[in-house]
Amino acid sequence: MTGVSRRRLLGTGALTAAGAVVAAASAPSAAASPASPAAPAAPQETADVVVVGAGLSGLTAARDLVAAGRSVVVLEARERPGGRVYGLPLGDGTTSEGGAEFIGPTQDRIAALARDMGVATFTTYNTGKNVYYRNGQRSLYATDGILGAVPPDWGVVDLEVALLKLGEMVKQVPVGRPWEAAKAEEWDSQTFHTWSRSNSLSSGARFLMDEFCSSTLSVRSRDVSLLYLLHYAAAAGNETTPGTIDRLINTKGGAQESRFVGGSQEVPVRLAQRLGDIIRYNAPVRSITAEDGGVTVVADGITVTAKRVVVAMSPAIAGKIDYSPGLPASRAQLMQRYPMGSIAKFVAVYDTPFWRADGLTGQAVADSGAIDATFDNSPPDGSRGILMGFINQTNIRKLDAASPDAVRAAGLDSLGKLFGDTARNPVRTAIQRWDNETWSGGGPVGIAPPGVLSDYGPALRAPCGPIHWAGTETSDYWTGYMDGAVRSGERVAKEVHAAL
Template identity: 75%
Template sequence: MTALSRRGLLGTGALAAAMTTLPSPASARTRAAAASADVVVVGAGLAGLTAARDLVAAGRSVVVLEARDRPGGRVYGLPLGDGTTSEGGAEFVGPTQDRITALARELGVETFATYNQGKNVYLRNGRRSLYATDGLLGAVPPDWGVVDLGIAMAKLNDMAGEVPVGQPWKAARAEEWDSQTFHTWSRANAVSGGARFLLDAFVSSTLSVRSRDVSLLYVLHYIAAAGNAANPGTIDRLINTRGGAQETRFAGGSEQIPARLAARLGDRVRYGAPVRAVETTDGGVTVTADGITVTALRAVVAMSPAIAARIDFRPGLPAARAQLAQRFPMGSVAKFVAVYDTPFWRAEGLNGQSVADSGAIDATFDNSPPDGSRGVLMGFMNQTGIRRLDAAPADEVRAAGLDSFARLFGDRAGNPVRTAFQRWDNEVWSGGGPVGVTPPGALLDFGPALREPCGRIHWAGTETSDFWTGYMDGAVRSGERVAKEVHAAL
């Protein structure tokens, strides 16, 4: 990807004039402002920042409006209370995630391998067991229904191979697959309780919803999207650490990428500016946000469909797009982190990864720094597990998280130096995570509206990506796509 040129960083004359009216983030709340540019981007997550980068590199003037006081969106450095952070949002990357890794290299953000030496923990029906991940099924626990599960996984890979990436509604069996939930399919195609639980766990750990909440077609496309143009997506790539989507982490935290990208864009990014309205006229768009109004020729809305629907679009969006947004809810997830003097589980032959059928946390990873100078355990509180704790006081969330860690890794795990957590359901500008999902019928009837521009309004965000939907890589891909789309339309 072309790096920002000096010309691009300086911007066009129109942008330079616009930026004279743009106050710094520190003064944004004290006075209103007006600005104009070729393009206004709503959202400074990876999708919006990537789109802005590419448009500026193409010589276009850009203003980015961000509701939060930071860049990154669902990529977030969670403060640990000692001046350091751990990934509170998206963090892992793996093979075929080409665009996020290319962006990281451009920005000078290095990677390191996720700790994966030793055995995983499996907690099922009150019994704790350990297992290696170098077998045929990789990270899949060796439950007694493993053969049943293997057959079901092979079926899923075969069906996903029939789904056109980026256009699942065009699959030959789209109506059949979008007329049932993943839960319905799994019960019809897996007999054993173990296989059914692990299929449910796959959906919970990747989408943070119950298998009854999501369309089979959506899941099949999610699998198909776990690849690139040269490598078909597979369920194995989604769930595995080695050779899979959890293989690698970013040095200093994934938040380094949006932070450095936003720094390159400089004063083009306006923080503390939630967008309230987007008005389209024959000549352009007017975007009204807290503290600033921006007029532009085109707008890019780089947000999840559910959150984008909060904006007052004038005139109203086409029915297909409005209806799609009503059928694209966010998953429910929190990340719980505990810090220890050392990663003690490593000495016990464990890699910090686990799957559990009970407790507040249903999956864990070793989030320790590369040098292992201290231990950091991270746990996902998914779907029902976090919904029950959304309104709970912090002490209750902490107790629930530590109880899960102790059951999985022993009493030492229940006595950390400190803890921290991020409840994404309670985060007003995300409303959940890690990704929006669709129930039966939504993709078939409304899917084409996901990326289709609405006049001068264009759509980005990881939900709109073809490959790696729901991941940082998908967000970057969507930003690159929409930048080309907008540049061609100007």
């Protein structure tokens, strides 16, 4: 199926000009701390708001707060903006999307941001047949038939029945408040694995449901709450169009429909350029102290005092910061209970997109090998061929001790089985492992095991005094996606502005 991409199973305020933004940026504080003879004290600054994290959520929050006339300092741990959106260097001066890549219908807020930044989209290559590799057999299938993206496995009827049931359950989950679903307790007391085994008999259906989970969340179906997964699908829409599983998994008409010209990283990079020097890079925040009606935020090399702070990242990574006084238990424990998936992107570059001549989309799903889903990541003009393979969940952890050569060999072996021997001889390869990234801890998104949403869910967004929370995990629509990150930044900026 095509798309069983990572995302496909079986398949404000107006920006001000850069100059205005910089003018509204933080002002150096008059109250610098006394110099220590041993080590010079870190510079101290003041601002209305500190934003921690220059991913899409933090950048969007900063944009809207600045536009509302607030002074803002953004502290970013890495040397670059974008967080989970990253142009992976290919070693020849070009990049390929190493993190977030696709955009689809109803993802209105990332679409609006990209338009504002002058970043165009193009349609994901999707002409021809998909490859399905299962039980040692390679088969090809079209995605424009009655089954759509679903591969022609023996379990397909079984699967369709299960997906219909799931679809009905998705409709019963309130977007942004899954813990309020009438059956929240029942659905949050089991994993997706438990449910899929109780609601299917064939190994084909079970494999495809597991693959849906792997390619969408990069976790195994036994890792994630059924309620979380239902909400993920309910959130795959907007205020006028209800979310569906199909929209999560499809390329055409779904979350994988389009890509950004020049790569998705163009969006945060251009926004960061507009925000200018209010962003401080290489400034990992170590502690946040709430006192005297405000906050003191201590990062490497800089301390900022402010009225409010926005922590714009996944709950698990927010949990690495030291909070004083301690946070309410519901928030503190939520951050211990919202793990990231394990994901890597393996990229192989060829002189031409040779699979197109073979009538293939470049999309594949496999039950064995390092890579379980692939896409055609070639540039819009097809001037060279790029195959991208997701190495998900246990597959990437199995490579923990492997040498770079062994990882490359494992990736190419997968691509060779799926696309033929030509795929074994790329011009170059590259890999981006997210579970090794200190400031991401995995990807694509934080997930909730059973019990977490119903007991701790409201703490995802609830401010803790002057501390506010953003990040795609806090979004109502398109949580887990770039669109959710932008929505969360827009929501938190309104929240903070109103509180100031």
